[in-house]
Each structure stands twice: as C-alpha cells, then as structure tokens.
Amino acid sequence: MRVATYNINNVVARLPQLRAWLEVTKPDVVCLQELKCVESNFPYEELAALGYEALVQGQKTWNGVAILARGFTPLEIRRQLPGDAADKQSRYLEAAVNGIVVACLYLPNGNPWPGPKFDYKMAWFDRLHSHASTLIRSGHPVVLAGDFNVVPTDDDIYSPASWKDNALLQPEPRAAFGKLMKQGWTDALKPKRGQATPYTYWSYLRNRWPRDAGLRIDHLLVSKALLPRLVSAGVDKAARGLEGASDHAPAWIELDHPA
C-alpha cells in the first residue's frame, strides 16, 4: 500500500498534472495540501473517474486539504487540529483508511519571520505536538503526512545561507520538529548516511528547479506501530518537471501488509 503526500498548489488549476501523476504512480492514499478551493469546486468527479474517493476540507483562495483513497473509502476522524476553535484555516484532515490513521496536514509557512504569521506557525506546531502525542500513544498505526514547512537540518536544503532569514529554517520550528520526532515518529524520507537528500520543494523563483536548488519540507512521519510495515520511501521528482507543475513534488511511502 502506497501513501503519498502532495502539495498541489491549487487543485483546480493543476488538475491535469495531478491526474497525470495519479495515472502513472497509482498511489493508494494521497494527502493533498493547498487545494485553494472550496469543497463545492473540488474535482470529485474527475478523481472518481480515476478510482479515487475524496474527503475534502476546503477553503477559498488559501490552504485546503484532502485525503484521496483508491479502493477504500476514507473514514473521517476529524477536520480540524484540536486546540483552537477560533482557527478557521483548513490545514488538517484525519481519516482512517484500510486500518491506518492518516493525518494530512499543512503546517503554516510562517513568513515573514519574525511576525504574527511566524507566531501562528509556532502556536499551530504546539497544537500538533499535543495531538500527535495522543495519536502515537493510542498505539494505532498512524502516518503524519504533509507539508510541514520545516527544513529539519542544514543537510535538507541546497544552501542554508540563502534561506537563513526564512521561517522554514529558524531554530524554533526546527526545535519543534525535533521535539515532535522525540515522541517516537520515524521520518521516512530522512536520507541514510551517504545518501542524497530527497528534496520535495523547489521555489518557482530564480530558476531553482533546473538548478536542483531544493528543500526537504514535505514529510511522512510513521508511528511506532506502523514502522514494521515500512518498506521504502521516495519522491516523485518527475511530477515537478511537468509543464505547469506545483512547486512541490509528491513524496510517498510503501507499506507492507500487516504481519
């Protein structure tokens, strides 16, 4: 079973690229971020034609997340990250799919740093930490998948110096990511010793895709209960090279059947 995460950066404008990727790689579960559309504009029918059922938490113009499943119906668990009823941004969606808890998240970018948007990012991170703790302690097989908007270490970016004042590299979000990892999650895409970093995002600016000037900010965090089933992980770089592509590439994990 393949679980993927893809910041599609406007699901309506980029439906052709999404469709092309789904047809080639055929993931079983897909977490989408940055839909940038309300639920009534979501392309349910076009994705159903490819065999996918969708659970959608939309929002006009910004944010928006969805969970797609092929051959399974995603069973809704929650549509908001707990901890702040006043937060109306669509950045979290959680569902059970084929016995796995799938959490699709779009952590706030936090730029410009410092400022109120950065403060919102850190507050959101706190809420994620609390809820993720509940999830991992439940003992259920869980994957936290999405755009975390955090470059975990200097090895996860082509040039840390070029982004030193960016919210994605600040010590605070890096520490928050590290604190989250200490709950016992496994960063499935973290490169092993000597392996190249699998970037997942290349800004549209400054010719960064052709130069492979990338960042690793989309993550799949696997719970202890799910870890024995983790077979492999990777990034579908080809999707980033398509005409009119999102600035992110899809990342995925392959899971074995339960023992």
Add this chain to the structure above:
DNA sequence: ATGCCCATTGCAAATGGA
C-alpha cells in the same frame, strides 16, 4: 534591498503567497 514565479482579482497592474 529588490526581483526573480505563479495564480487571482477583475479585466491592468496590484496582491500575496512562500
């Protein structure tokens, strides 16, 4: 210090994301 890209808004060039 700024623009570089991209889609949207609203129908031109400004806005704002990241």
